[in-house]
Amino acid sequence: MEAASMTTLSMHGSFMGPNNALKDFGHAVKDINDALGELQARGIQHVVNLPELVLVGDQSSGKSSLMSALAGVSLPRSTGTCTRCPIHIRISKADDWSCRVFLNLQYEYRLPNHQITEADVTASNKFPPWVKCEPSRAKRVEFKVIHHRFDSEEIETVLRCAQLAILNPSTLYQAFIPRPQAGEGSDGSRLVLPALAARKEESSSEAQFSPNTVALEIKGPDLADLNFYDLPGVFNTARRVEDSYLERVVQNLTSEYIARPNAIILWAVPMNLDTENSLALRLIRQGRADHRSVGVITKADLLPHNPEAVERWMQTLHGKPNPLTGLGFFITSRQGSDLEEQIKREEAFFNRMADSTGHWPMAFDEFKERCGVEKLKNYLSWKLGEEFAKVLPHVKQKVHGRLQEVTGQLKHYPDPPLNPEMEIMRSLRDFSDGVKARISQRHFSSAWDVRCAEVFRQAVLSLKPKYNVKDHAKGLPSSKPVVIDLEGTSQGPSQSPTPRKRPAPAETPSRRQRIKAEGSNGAVFPSTPTHLRSSNPPGNGSPFKTPSRGQNRSRTLMDIRMMIQRNAIPGQPGLVSPGVYEPLFTEAVQTWDAPLKDFIRETFRFLLEEVRAILNTAFRVVKNRAIYKESKQYMENFFEEHREQLQEQLNLIYTLEAHSLFTKDAASLERYKAEELKTLTRHRNHYRIAAHNGEDIRPPPRMEDMTDEDLAQETAKMAKELRNLGPEQFEQELNVAAYTRAHYLVAANRFTDYVCIHVMSGLLPRVNSAIGDYLLEKLGLAHSKTTPEIIEKLMKEEEKILQRRDDLLTEKRTLDGAMDIIINLENRDKQAGSQFDATQSGDASDTTARGHDSPLSDRTRRYTPTAYGDA
Incomplete structure (x- = not known):
């Protein structure tokens, strides 16, 4: 047991490997994660499961602060913001700042004629009153674009409005789009809630929860290459009795994301609470996702000042008596009101600088390479890219196969002929x-x-x-x-059985x-x-x-x-x-x-x-x-x-x-x-x-x-x-x-x-x-x-046929775009691989043997330090 613990510790301690390892792999990681984010944004999950990061945790587990830290921007942390529907965050490096918000509408709102109770939440109806759409009926609409440098309050306004648009499906989403503030003394750059959104927020929305997703895409200099899902915090007791059914609904949502086979689970657990009390951990275990889970310990500055708490967490980090997560733990501490302050105070806290707030025991120094959000982001960026590189051939095969199916189905819904009258007579x-x-x-x-x-x-x-x-x-x-x-x-009852028939x-x-x-x-x-x-x-x-x-x-x-x-x-x-x-x-x-x-x-x-x-x-x-x-x-x-x-x-x-x-x-x-x-x-x-x-x-x-x-x-x-x-x-x-x-x-x-x-x-x-x-x-x-008029009448199509063709064409455009993303990624990787191989002058035989049949997975293997595997 001790030897195993020391091995785990050694892997954790040397997790980052040489200082320049990740930097060498940085461009490949960016390309891979950019491609992955674009594929996820296109909504091909009905065709193939893509690697993704899923952030889960109990209420008040520090998820909001962690989410802002991972995104690299000061996201809103006010009560109620983005807690009533999932949010998909995609961050990537770019020369210019931009923020785009989308609504991914994959569920329809069907309110029953009675008060929803826990009895309505079943295995076939997990999110009442929301019902899953057919893949062709799902929509992704652009809600708001911000091209200039933005701040936390501005993003908070957009996200609040986007969530209200999702929670009020009977109203057109355009009614909730925030507008620039007008009036005396306003420069017109500040966004404010529309009157309808303000009324809905003050009173009550149609739905208290939705499985539909708000997608936030942020680009800018010095950002990491990550995309992940942040889910509402799971809870055991609703604030209102009539909302008690939401306890199971939110747990169902969390379980559904955990069950995705290629999802890497980020489990947020505060250091001032015991892990045994975490409802999110219980859902991870029920989904048998321990092996692909990363524990993220939040609020390290709130660690109780007693030896028992320190010892308990040391045992957890060493995997005793049993590892809670297959990919180990990272430790974070986010203090302060804005992102820059949080970064500085976290660095000061873990390094015990004179101006740090809180007490960080020296016993945790052996996990120094696992302390801080920046180290977590680097690991997640690499891990996500590695997983995507592994499954890329399968993803390409599934997308190509579905594209052929859709193309074949479209043959049954051809476009109108160029000469309708000639086609009719023919x-x-x-x-x-x-x-x-x-x-x-x-x-x-x-x-x-x-x-x-x-x-x-x-x-x-x-x-x-x-x-x-x-x-x-x-x-x-x-x-x-x-x-x-x-x-x-047939014979009567008084007759003898029919004699055996002789051969003809x-x-x-x-x-x-x-x-x-x-x-x-x-x-x-x-x-x-x-x-x-x-x-x-x-x-x-x-x-x-x-x-x-x-x-x-x-x-x-x-x-x-x-x-x-x-x-x-x-x-x-x-x-x-x-x-x-x-x-x-x-x-x-x-x-x-x-x-x-x-x-x-x-x-x-x-x-x-x-x-x-x-x-x-x-x-x-x-x-x-x-x-x-x-x-x-x-x-x-x-x-x-x-x-x-x-x-x-x-x-x-x-x-x-x-x-x-x-x-x-x-x-x-x-x-x-x-x-x-x-x-x-x-x-x-x-x-x-x-x-x-x-x-x-x-x-x-x-x-x-x-x-x-x-x-x-x-x-x-x-x-x-x-x-x-x-x-x-x-x-x-x-x-x-x-x-x-x-x-x-x-x-x-x-x-x-x-x-x-x-x-x-x-x-x-x-x-x-x-x-x-x-x-x-x-x-x-x-x-x-x-x-x-007769020709037009004879060439008319039924509405359902028109809709079916439009649905197939929409899906085909999505799949065509996905194939372009995959092929471009492969081409960039081949070019980068050729340039890399040209610098390896002392190992020509290895280059010949290695080839380029699977360039992404091969380069991932070459760039990955031996101690950088799954901890």
Whole structure:
């Protein structure tokens, strides 16, 4: 422990190194810190964290005096000045004096409709009633500029007014800018508070606190190169009960600045108090920022005159029992009313001169190189420059990356074209040509066929009438009918499990014919070639809805018998009246309404998707203009008109098909009837035989799963078994069912063909030829001479688009300026590095090995004494 303490002491004692070390590095430090200050002033913290100094401390910890000392000018120290919002101070050397004050407005004031309490201060709402703006909405406005040599009172007036402008956000900040004093005996150079600012200060501001920042930039001869944040002093007890929530708000603000990973924390702690009582230290520890904290002991002249106090502080400076800060301590004493007096009295105090005020124990002499604000400023200037040099490549990378993002986003918000009328006509021409070219492509019609036409056809075919051939399976009137419809794939509870399916046999011509004739569940479905089958069959994720069971219910043979009997003509036994076929057919056709509507909807959805893509490409230059929005709406209106027209045409076809049975295609009708009768009869015989033998009634195996040998055996077995059953009592009903299903197939194929050809040969050609002229007419551009008013109207942008472009352009200018600062710094450093290397004549090999890939960090390493590292 003792050895470690002595090492720390040695580092502290020799902290400054050779007297000329910092002087050699002075120009580099100035360039680096100037660049850092300019980057911070530009507000790129939303892109990358920059190194910064943050001054924190409890109330009455001596921060105000320390702030003035670091700034090198007599800043105001009156009660209440700059204690209700953060202040960012940037000081740098320059030939001429100047003082500029800015307002960094990154939070919006949103007052709730109730009295703010501690309950309103949450993890997501740290500074009520202030809410963080979007980065693009944040503003930095210049408040006041003073070009002549200024004094403390003048700066105090400007800062008081700037703070009042921040605390009263509903009033324009210009109302708070101080004016030169007027009147008899005034030279017009003295600044005074405006009347509004005076009233607000005397009464009460809208807000008691703000996280928005007052930025003070001071330039002048003999100033240090520093920039830092001074935060309001943290406290445990508010003066007014209604302001108790501010305790947590100010602590949240301090914690947020402490949490910045590249922040160097300056912790102000007075020497007349114990460090354990410091609330600021507790926040530093909570933020785990001890390793990047510098302790600044203020008010050394108020050290209690007792050995215990001296010993306690000696232990603290030696890091016992544990170091409180990772970067050690500095000790200050600011006495007097102005800056010059404070400098002299501090030097006299630490050197125990005869005219010094106060007592400085000799025990602290081992920390002599850490006593005084001037030594602190030199260290901070160097430390800040070193940290920035380390992260400069990362900063450059992040700024460049964000700049590319913003530039890319700006492409979506292009400036108005040089010739708006020509650009409008070009966009419309490209759109019209694009639609014609797309609709004419074979790929387009094939995509529509797969997505819409074929799915529609399959949906209609799937609604073919279904008949239950299992009732009265034994053929006896007294037999109890099987009322469960087993034509589907599911089985009734009385059935045995489905036997294991054998491997599919090789396909043969006769097997292909069977597959074409018979469906999988005993109902007849015409086979569809594999390459035309939709990936979304009806009822399985398809946009085409299958009618409910009630709409397409399964008829029984007994149902058909009863219909035949009701429609029988007296004196004509054995004849089936047309009145039997008609209801069975029209009942099935009525289910076409749903898939027809789905087909029309999906067809126009497909068309709109295609045409919208063409519109987006053709109007890419004017996409943020009114013409794009209007053209899109007119295009949708155009398709809605054609949808209604197509709906009317197809409804007529549907009405004709549903009216009655009709076909002249006798050959197809007979072919389908034979196939349907064969299938129905096979199923019927299978159930009759099973019922007669007392076997489980379950669906017969699918013919496409059977070999020719299996089929031959089945045929022979059925012929043998049927001889024991006698004639089929429902032969007439089976013929009616086969005819109805056959006529349905003829009509369904005809109907789907007519519907699809109305799209292919009617709708698409009309769209192709009319959409371009339709847009020209609706936009008011169909006439040979277009008025400037129409062009102006079509090129108008929405307010949010204008705002978005302005925000992106503002951020781009900020990032462009940041990149210029970084590149200029690198160029200056390379030049300085070359000049420096030229003076190192005895170490050419080291120069070659070292190179200049990272000139800033390399020069920082060369100029840094070995004992000048982080204490």
